[in-house]
Amino acid sequence: METLDLISDAQTTEERFLRQIFVRDQMHEWSKNPLIMSRAEGVHYWDVHGKKYLDALSGIYVASVGHGNKRVIEAIKKQLDILCFSPPMHGTNPLAVQLANMLAEVAPDDLSTVKFECAGSEVTEAAIKLARQYHRLKGSPGKYKIISRYQSWHGSTLGALSASGLKSRKTVNEPMAPGFLHVFPPTCYRCPFGKSYPSCDITCATLVGDVIAMEDPATVAAIMVEPIGHTGGVIDPPEEYLKLLRKICDENNVLLIFDEIITGAGRTGQMFAAQTFGVTPDVLCTAKGLSGGYAPLSAMICKGSIADAFWGPVETNPGFVEGHTFEGNPISCAAGIAVLREILERDLLANTRTQGARLRQGFERLMAKYDVIGDLRGKGLFQAMEFVADRATKSRLPANPGFGVEVGRRALANGLLCRFDPHWIAFGPPLVSTAEQIDEMVAILERSIDEVLHK
Numbered sequence: 439m440e441t442l443d444l445i446s447d448a449q450t451t452e453e454r455f456l457r458q459i460f461v462r463d464q465m466h467e468w469s470k471n472p473l474i475m476s477r478a479e480g481v482h483y484w485d486v487h488g489k490k491y492l493d494a495l496s497g498i499y500v501a502s503v504g505h506g507n508k509r510v511i512e513a514i515k516k517q518l519d520i521l522c523f524s525p526p527m528h529g530t531n532p533l534a535v536q537l538a539n540m541l542a543e544v545a546p547d548d549l550s551t552v553k554f555e556c557a558g559s560e561v562t563e564a565a566i567k568l569a570r571q572y573h574r575l576k577g578s579p580g581k582y583k584i585i586s587r588y589q590s591w592h593g594s595t596l597g598a599l600s601a602s603g604l605k606s607r608k609t610v611n612e613p614m615a616p617g618f619l620h621v622f623p624p625t626c627y628r629c630p631f632g633k634s635y636p637s638c639d640i641t642c643a644t645l646v647g648d649v650i651a652m653e654d655p656a657t658v659a660a661i662m663v664e665p666i667g668h669t670g671g672v673i674d675p676p677e678e679y680l681k682l683l684r685k686i687c688d689e690n691n692v693l694l695i696f697d698e699i700i701t702g703a704g705r706t707g708q709m710f711a712a713q714t715f716g717v718t719p720d721v722l723c724t725a726k727g728l729s730g731g732y733a734p735l736s737a738m739i740c741k742g743s744i745a746d747a748f749w750g751p752v753e754t755n756p757g758f759v760e761g762h763t764f765e766g767n768p769i770s771c772a773a774g775i776a777v778l779r780e781i782l783e784r785d786l787l788a789n790t791r792t793q794g795a796r797l798r799q800g801f802e803r804l805m806a807k808y809d810v811i812g813d814l815r816g817k818g819l820f821q822a823m824e825f826v827a828d829r830a831t832k833s834r835l836p837a838n839p840g841f842g843v844e845v846g847r848r849a850l851a852n853g854l855l856c857r858f859d860p861h862w863i864a865f866g867p868p869l870v871s872t873a874e875q876i877d878e879m880v881a882i883l884e885r886s887i888d889e890v891l892h893k
């Protein structure tokens with residue numbers, strides 16, 4: 439137990455030591471077999487017992503350019519000697535300016551004005567505030583409602599949580615903030631309207647227009663969606679869906695916000711899923727893979743035409759009223775610049791497309807072998823499989839703990855880190871993953887499924 443031994447005193451039992459920290463998992467269950475990572479390199483982690491894990495999840499869709507990336511580490515080391523913190527109330531720093539310009543270059547169309555924060559929750563919440571303040575500045579202060587989707591996750595701060603649609607993470611924290619509405623997501627595999635694609639006419643999108651009409655467009659500020667929803671089982675929309683949302687937003691003077699906290703920074707095989715789907719939002723939020731996990735960093739990128747509204751004279755315009763102490767931190771921005779350079783110069787977008795196709799082939803092979811796999815979804819290196827009791831009826835397997843959880847736990851025991859839920863598992867490997875590593879990830883998953891089926 440290398441790390442624990444270093445920081446616990448001789449009197450402290452492991453159990454007592456573990457009571458000093460809240461973890462994201464159910465704590466009682468977690469403490470029976472606590473996972474404590476000690477170091478990482480490339481696409482591997484090692485825990486404090488020295489056990490090695492293949493990282494098919496980039497930590498949690500974060501380690502985009504792999505662990506221990508020398509270029510990012512060198513960039514951070516260099517910056518540590520120059521400037522670690524600049525005064526956020528008074529200005530910014532050259533690294534933040536440089537990264538903002540790089541993001542404006544790689545983002546589609548007119549997405550050109552950046553607000554940096556540290557976390558995904560901070561930027562999705564900033565986007566909500568931006569939408570409301572934008573309409574206020576444009577003479578429509580009554581436009582404040584935010585429409586988002588059930589089963590979505592936009593973050594754990596109260597505004598981002600209010601926009602989220604995941605009851606398992608919301609109910610205990612209710613009541614939520616007012617002004618948030620939810621619509622059904624494009625879960626084609628289990629259409630909430632009992633329809634089938636394409637004869638459905640994309641009801642899940644057109645209904646959003648109806649909701650705006652019923653609410654009164656004069657009260658709606660923005661629609662916020664993940665281009666590919668994560669929670670809910672990697673909800674990959676039909677190709678018309680985001681285009682229709684774009685049209686509905688344009689018709690109703692409603693801003694379209696993409697939460698690309700996961701899908702940004704190359705994960706779907708283009709820099710942003712906006713490019714993968716060919717739809718440009720008004721505001722794009724990105725985080726996780728943007729710094730590759732080397733420092734906390736997130737960015738909200740909005741259209742220049744929207745940013746223009748914040749440039750009026752001081753008497754009538756306070757600027758964008760939003761900010762956090764660590765925004766645009768020079769160390770984080772140094773990491774972000776180095777990560778973007780890695781993605782662009784090593785053409786990791788092409789690698790993501792190639793390895794994503796290989797991962798899909800691997801999943802397809804498993805689907806041909808195991809009837810328990812009902813559906814495959816996702817794009818690039820963001821792919822999931824849903825488990826079912828019966829493919830024909832799509833009936834679910836018992837939920838407690840759920841086949842997906844059992845497979846995920848077996849995978850961990852077998853040295854593979856992936857995202858698991860009662861009914862699905864997902865992979866989000868580093869964009870630097872090789873063909874051999876993808877094959878190994880699929881092979882360990884195969885063994886884990888086998889073990890659960892034959893236990």
Ligand SMILES: Cc1ncc(COP(=O)(O)O)c(C=O)c1O
Binds near residue numbers: 668697726
């Ligand atoms: C799609 C999405 N949006 C927002 C967030 C919130 O990001 P953070 O945990 O960095 O606050 C997450 C985190 O998992 C996410 O997956």
